[in-house]
Amino acid sequence: MPIRRHERFDHLEDPYSVGYRDPTICPTCKLIYHNKHWFWDDELLQELEDKAKKGEIEIYRRDCPACRRIKEHYPMGIVKVRGEFWKEHRDEIFNLIRNEEKRAQKVNPLERIIKMEESEGELIVETTLGVLAHRIGNALEKSYKGKSTYHLSEDQKLLRVEWER
Numbered sequence: 001m002p003i004r005r006h007e008r009f010d011h012l013e014d015p016y017s018v019g020y021r022d023p024t025i026c027p028t029c030k031l032i033y034h035n036k037h038w039f040w041d042d043e044l045l046q047e048l049e050d051k052a053k054k055g056e057i058e059i060y061r062r063d064c065p066a067c068r069r070i071k072e073h074y075p076m077g078i079v080k081v082r083g084e085f086w087k088e089h090r091d092e093i094f095n096l097i098r099n100e101e102k103r104a105q106k107v108n109p110l111e112r113i114i115k116m117e118e119s120e121g122e123l124i125v126e127t128t129l130g131v132l133a134h135r136i137g138n139a140l141e142k143s144y145k146g147k148s149t150y151h152l153s154e155d156q157k158l159l160r161v162e163w164e165r
């Protein structure tokens with residue numbers, strides 16, 4: 001289904017995010033699930049571990065939705081960077097994409113880049129959630145012009161973004 005620019009993707013239900021108990025610590029990236037939110041907090045992590053050691057609480061240890069998506073290779077966003085421009089501005093483009101990941105993670109730490117790879121002259125970026133793919137498409141267009149298109153799958157589980165210049 002074609003989508004309009006202003007539509008957002010953070011409302012899409014992530015089936016990986018259900019069924020976590022409080023508190024859960026992700027053994028892979030140390031993200032904490034507490035009070036219905038995922039976040040990094042070293043101090044709280046230490047506090048929870050101390051309490052668990054004393055037997056005061058039980059900690060659930062399970063990979064967070066982002067680490068599961070990375071391990072199972074199940075992206076909700078794919079960005080294809082096409083054309084000749086990116087090949088001549090490789091470092092800049094890589095930095096822009098990594099910066100968008102950092103910015104997205106300030107809002108939601110479950111936004112991750114699963115992988116970036118070159119394939120048949122295109123740069124393919126896979127993201128855990130669609131919001132990050134959307135951000136990257138917007139940022140590329142804003143910074144370097146060109147044209148971004150967005151396409152959400154019928155089941156709303158995969159956002160495909162293409163940017164060409």
Ligand SMILES: [Zn+2]
Nearest residue numbers: 026029064067
């Ligand atoms: Zn994790």
